[in-house]
Amino acid sequence: MLVLVLGALVILGAIYAEPVPPEKTVVVLPRAVLQRPPDETVVVLPSADGHTGTVVVQRGGERHVLNQPFAASRLTGGKAEITQLSDAEVRQSFGVALEALPARPTTFLLYFITATDELTDESKGELKKILAALKQRAVPDIMVVGHTDTVGEPERNDLLSARRAERVKGFLIEIGIPSAQIQTAGRGERELLVPSADNVDEPRNRRVEINVR
């Protein structure tokens, strides 16, 4: 009887014991696969103005100079080559990344009527286009810098340039750009767009620069 009970216990113990972990499978990859470097492609693109710059790709002792539109340096299965891609091939491989590329930082100029913070008629028209362009940017980071010509006292021009910048900031706030994203500065007659002697009425110097990032 005792032998039977003991026997049953041993059997139960065996059933409830933790299952033996299966033997670990070790996959041995061929050396070539383990050492294979990632495949890489580098392509130079023409910029918006049609100009193409240069990228120098250094890979070990090898050097690829890419300076033609859509020239590419490729590493496939450890083998490097210079090749030529098409616009369509680049779009297919890099479309999502290119889509996410932020709008390029840029500068807009607005001009003012002598001794005032009133825009010229031409700049009023320009302002509409600028505001439309700024609305396209999700989180614009803006620096507005006011300037004057050399007519009048430098101290008054400092104040006038600051007023011009503030006026433009007002236009930007009106279209919903948060005030915290707009910095202003007045540079008076210190940074002339068109160099001039003192007391010269120069319309191109009476301006505000809107730098957008």
Add this chain to the structure above:
Amino acid sequence: MRWTLLVCLSCFAAGVWAGDVGQIKAATGAVFLERQGERLPATLGMPVQESDTLVTGADGSAGVTFSDNSVLSVGPGSVLAIERYAFDSTTHNGHFDASLKKGTLAVVSGKMVKQSPDAMRVRTPSSIMGVRGTEFVVKVIEPGN
């Protein structure tokens, strides 16, 4: 104790302001910034700092604008480390080292490259790219993918 806390807080604040080198301008799908061992969800307008790593999921893409006006973006399944970045807005001198571990990257170089052509370098696992004022794209596909 109170002083320690105060010192720590001021360090933190100084770090946040001194360290910003760029800003997230586009973020779609899963996008993260890895910073000092933490993984932060990247949102529009979020500052980017030197030593940050930009990571996107299989559905993710993101764009960043830097203080020297260079812009870059990454497509899905990408890991991009901003290893070194400095820019002096007065002299336009600086350096920009980024490393694409995997995925896709698009770059438009900025003011520091105009000032000195060797200022920007982009690395991949096998290559180093020197940038002479240009737009370019890079793709890294890990073996087995």
